[in-house]
Amino acid sequence: MHLLYVTESVPNKDPVHGDGSSAIPYEVLRNLPPDVRVDLVTFAGVAVPDDVLRRCASVQCLPERGRRAALAGSALTPLSVGGAARTTVRARRAVRAASRRADVTLLHGPHVIGLVHEVSGPAVFQTVDPWSHQVTMQAAASSGPLARYRRFQAARALELERRLPEHMALLTVGRGDAEAWSRELGRPVTAVPLGTDSGGSPWAPPAGPPTVCFVGSLDYGPNVESVGALVREIAPRIWDAAPETRFVLAGRRPVQAVADLAGDRVEVRANVPDVSDVFRSAHVAVFPDRSGLGMRNAVTEAVAVGIPVVASAVAAREQPAHPLLRVAQDDEDLVRLALSALTSTDAAVTTTGTPRTWADVAEDHLRACEEASRRAV
Structure with missing residues (x-):
């Protein structure tokens, strides 16, 4: 052809x-x-x-x-x-x-x-x-x-x-x-x-403080809205129960509104070469999206790496059911599921099926x- x-x-x-x-x-x-x-x-x-x-x-x-x-x-x-x-x-x-x-x-x-x-x-x-x-x-x-x-x-x-x-x-x-x-x-x-890209080492709970990660283009409106909600609304409720928790926001071209979210327990990583490294350095990936279209590829990539994922219904749109993916009904549910993943001592969940490549x-x-x-x- x-x-x-x-x-x-x-x-x-x-x-x-x-x-x-x-x-x-x-x-x-x-x-x-x-x-x-x-x-x-x-x-x-x-x-x-x-x-x-x-x-x-x-x-x-x-x-x-x-x-x-x-x-x-x-x-x-x-x-x-x-x-x-x-x-x-x-x-x-x-x-x-x-x-x-x-x-x-x-x-x-x-x-x-x-x-x-x-x-x-x-x-x-x-x-x-x-x-x-x-x-x-x-x-x-x-x-x-x-x-x-x-x-x-x-x-x-x-x-x-x-x-x-x-x-x-x-x-x-x-x-x-x-x-x-x-x-x-x-x-x-x-x-x-x-x-997603196939291959790479499977996820295992990393050493160090409990870490929540978010991955996505940080100059895209729905993602800017999402990380704002994560840091301002979700994080304080997680810190009430687990004050040592760190948050990592990773993605390309963070706008000033995202850069301003950085602090003692919030890290903004700009333009990371390989997002799978971000997932492997965290204990749970959290996506509290309020808006968006199509398929949330960062959720797909996180599941493919093997990290537990907590996502709003909007963030989980188009995703097939998977034991690593937990869909939160509201912010309270999202906080509960994220804390459960952060405090779990279980090893990585065995993935099922073959990821779409x-x-x-x-x-x-x-x-x-x-x-x-x-x-x-």
Whole structure:
């Protein structure tokens, strides 16, 4: 198969410049069979990793439109600011030409939705979660004129999504998102849950003071809200029973509001190279999320490492039942479950089943591309 992969940002897992969205195409590329030829069209921002360059037959790393022009484009069209930045004349030409040479085109990310109509032949559009859902979530967290503006933007985004070509297969991460988006668009949407890296030593209770960890991008609104709740609302109740407990907040690009949470018993670790090391240095991972979309990959990664996990129902969304994962009904329940994990003297729980890996994710993407190609014959 000859695949054109169009990604909204350079596929990478850089601890500073990467994010959940850039990690998906990076892992898909790493795990595609070697007989799949890949041409990559992406957008400048970080250097293309060497292993991505080696894997791809060709790489076009295109410039984005400037911020001011992108803002103007977003105001005049249903595109997001990121979408307006990427929907340039040069990008349109690149996708149009490269798709003619490919058997199928896989587009990743809501910010390349402005390029879908340039694709010739079979195509698949994948997004972590629909942009209309993201903006709706932002509107719910806002008030006044900003909330009204975001509801307007969400409606425009949904209308744009409804104009996706009929022949194009649609993928998203969460099953709930896939079902809701399918109803909204009146067409099938397939859920392709995320995976984890396999291997590594199993978790065991570490030496030292009891430690609670939280992992996630620390510049992402729902995560900023979550760590704020963890430190200001959950931690004091845990300290009442276990005052020596430490809290570790780890993730990329912590905003000032997160950095300000650091203190004698709260550590903020920025841009950690390997989050599994954070999980292995803690006694329990706690996720008191109030909002969010899709599948919470940090919860998946924590369970895969083998650490006990306590999560709100929002944080545990899309997660299969697992003996390591305890879902709290409210904050009181979350505190109780976290304290139970911190004071337990049991060894690590034996995990059940085989964790979903990135190889599984790549296989699902490839299957969707093959099916799109067959339908076009």
